[in-house]
Amino acid sequence: MNLDELTSFCKRAGIVFKNSEMYGGLSGFWDYGPVGVQIKKNMMDLWWEDFVERRDDVVGLDGAIISSPDIWKASGHVDSFSDPLVDCKKCKNRFRADHLIEDRFEISAEEMSLKEIDGMIAEKDLKCPRCGGELTEAREFNLMFETNLGPVKSDENRAYLRPETAQLIFANFKQIKESSRQKLPFGIAQMGKAFRNEVSPRNFVFRSREFEQMEIEYFVHPDRRDNCPYMTEDILDYEMQVLTAENQKNERGHEKMSVRELVSGGYMETEWLAYWIYQHYNWFIELGVDPKKIRLREHMENEMAHYARSCYDIEYKFPFGGDEVYGNADRGDFDLRSHSEASGKNLGVYDQDLGEHVIPHVVSEPSQGVDRSLMVFIVDAYTEEDGRTFLALDPRLSPVKCRIFPLMTKDGLDDVARDIYDGLKNTLNVEYDERGSIGKRYARADEVGVPYCVTVDYDTVEDGTVTIRDRDSTDQVRIDSSDLIEVIDGLIDGDVCFDELGAD
């Protein structure tokens, strides 16, 4: 399946549509259709249940999309998200001006203003690295979407749509800590939209201008960075496919490594980082992603962000590019310290023993792209086999849990099927379908990942039993229709195995 086929499938199945298509489309924006929104919601709910509701050390937040510009100045985004670019007047190529200077003179140009850059270019007679042509003056390219607060557009009223969700967590850190009565170590989770004015959005939802993230910032005491009470022997024994920075440098592939090796081998900054990476790596595996297609990749020194001490990505081997679906960095105290300094407010936590405030460290920042993660599940589940196409989604992710069909639309079978549907619909997300042949209805359900189909036939009228069909095997088992809710619930949660259904 290539990217075109994925785009086309997602449209046909009602998963993702091109935004503004009726007006020719808008590059970098995508809309989720009836099936897509349901799968996405299921996925986000599962994530939230696993990492917030079922834990007593993580609390949630839903921050605003627009915040004071001061937040983005303190976080470094106003500076780092706007790049000075120059064009070659001759060959029309465009370059990062700061990179040109850094490459040529081996000095940092990060802090240089546009004027300084222009001065440097003029003084050192810097030319186009490709054709030797003359360069234009440096221009500012800001990757943050801008808007204005109030109806007047002016520099004073300028505001930005958030380019990441994380900063809202730092900005609300003090209020969350106080209202939730959490003590270190604890985490704050958030899901929501972020916006980046990409120069050239491409590759379907893999690089869009509006995207969604789910992430946690996990805070620990600076003196207890390496004391993770949740680490267990089982987790230490857990194996992942890992591509280390070392192996990338030597152009070697990934290899199996246990969490223990990653921690004791010094690959990971802390046990905490290893623990959270394990949690999310395993989250994908538990939800059915092919373990052979997923791996952990350590960032190379030169691709690490300025704040990061150690950074890993979870990658999925798509049949096309766009591998990264998750990143996790040790941010240290960079963010809370920056915001403390910029705002003059103390974001420290009082330490009773030391009798002073300490700035907590973010030892782990699990940050996951919602849109990319969804595509992982779609692509991984997409199966063509024996002439049929089905989405082998984990039933928990499936947009609809069960479809109810009458074998024939006569002799009252349809009435019975509707009654059964009515009996289920308030408990489970089910649908009724009587159109087309029975085989067609199975095929339609398969394509959007409906895990179970129930068919009402003449025996149902006689003895109240129905057939329930498994999407992946197409096997059918006859059960009493009064047991449907319990059986389907059990199948979805994995408490009941389909193969064992017919046994009793």
Added chain:
RNA sequence: GCGGUCGUGGUCUAGUGGCUAGGACACGACCCUGCCACGGUCGUAGCCCGGGUUCAAAUCCCGGCGACCGCACCA
């Protein structure tokens, strides 16, 4: 943003200056149908948008929008 290729119903496509724009799949109605994309009849629906050339444009030219590939960019 630059260069290249491209844009025909929901999807895949036929059509290279003159057709009522054709087909397949999908979708809908009806018929048929006692379990896996059956068959029949009928139907809805399309030349990306805007200019230009021409007696005549889906077709040629220009611009825009969008997609893909390469370059650049991707804290």
